[in-house]
Amino acid sequence: MAPRDSGILQGEKTDSQGAGKLGALLMSCSKILIIGSGITGLSCAGKLADAGLNVMVLDKGRGVGGRLATKRTRCGRQFDHGAQYVTARAPNFHAVLRSMRAAATVDVWEAGAPEPHFVGVPGMSGLPKHLVTGLDVSQNTTVETVGARDGGWTVTTQTDSLAASHVVVTTPAPQITPLIGVDHPLTRRLLSVEMAPCLTLMAAFKDGQPIPFTSKRMPQQPLSWIAYNSSKPSRLSQGCWVAQASVDWSVENLERDNAELAELMLPMLCAQIGADPSAAQYVAAHRWRYARSTSPLGEPFLRDNSRTLYLGGDWCIGPRVEAGWISGRAIADDILKRI
Structure with missing residues (x-):
């Protein structure tokens, strides 16, 4: 895997003492799974990976980027x-x-x-392709369900079951309910989108x-x-x-x-x-x-009561690529704040 250039911008870094404490915590964390390699998934994954977290991006397509496509x-x-x-x-x-x-x-x-x-x-x-450099991405991987387990989540694909401490779903809003289930409390929040x-x-x-x-x-x-x-x-x-x-x-x-x-x-x-x-x-x-x-959600992301399942995308804020990037960064900030 190629090394990542830091995606942390001026004003986003912690001080050296705080970074040392954070690093010790991150080493003990389980994997964070991000579903979708569009701008939201990649911006979120990039910041988390730059902070030292164990992150994997899952995407059903052959290439990354979603609608940033050629x-x-x-x-x-x-x-x-x-x-x-x-x-x-x-x-x-x-x-x-x-x-x-x-x-x-x-x-x-x-x-x-x-x-x-x-x-x-x-x-x-x-x-x-620039944003994905150095990230762990599994392509041609279709996620079928996201289910709660003791202390975390199980993400089921067409071939495997993966354990995660956190899950970030960045697919289009209408595709989320089949993953998390119609009975999940966040499903009702998606109805307005x-x-x-x-x-x-x-x-x-x-x-x-x-x-x-x-x-x-x-x-x-x-x-x-x-x-x-x-x-x-x-x-x-x-x-x-x-x-x-x-x-x-x-x-x-x-x-x-x-x-x-x-x-x-x-x-x-x-x-x-x-x-x-x-x-x-x-x-x-x-x-x-x-x-x-x-008809966007009107806030950068949704988070469930466990505070370890996040939903995000440009559908949260508006129909611009920048909106997807902001959503992904906001999710990463929230995860880092709560660890």
Whole structure:
């Protein structure tokens, strides 16, 4: 495992005497399991690991990052088909992005926006790949249940049962109840959270096609966001566009298969960029069933009465990558405070 660069920012470190006492306590702690390797899971795991805790991240996917995702095709095309960019309002998160930019895993996309749009390099997945360095991550691991046991928790996967002193669940809110059970007290708190889907089109065109804009937001249109993906820094392929549907259109068409979605969305994209649909060399659709928190919880995380089960994610605060990072850090702070 590669060593971690410290993710602790100025003002977050304890004094040397306190750190020594904390270190002795941490050595006696059982493993902390974090379910989900999106921005919330990685930001939480990173701070806990930097403090010396025994942390493992479990994720059902083949790659880390959740919606900070990059699709690479066999023909060499590349698309950021999830989160399009990251903005920072909190000073600590802005400092994290600056450090990533210094490490050449994040850069600024000059898209004409009033605030900097940070993007991963060479794709959006570059951002979570930076955060995961040195962490213990088990991928292709589907968690089925989280159950209480004497003094801790048992996390059951499709192949194993793992013991933990603490469990942090960072999946989308609608996916949590099947893990913790409908009778768990926190399940009722999740009922107020609403999340909306997002359907995404990826299309690549022959050279010479028009590029009328870098990005375009159209909240009232079926395609509410269109971006020339190849205009982002360090992108490896040209002619690549990403279009994301509005909440209403996504809800209405959520259960269509991907081939049908691509067939419906391509003409809408071409109408906006002035391209001929027959000039498309690659077309595909992707379904994000839980993409946007339309009615967030209103607090950074939930914690059960044992104070060792935590639920968090961007659904706690709002539909921004930074919200997920804040949630993960807040959980880590609470765990460290209570040890």
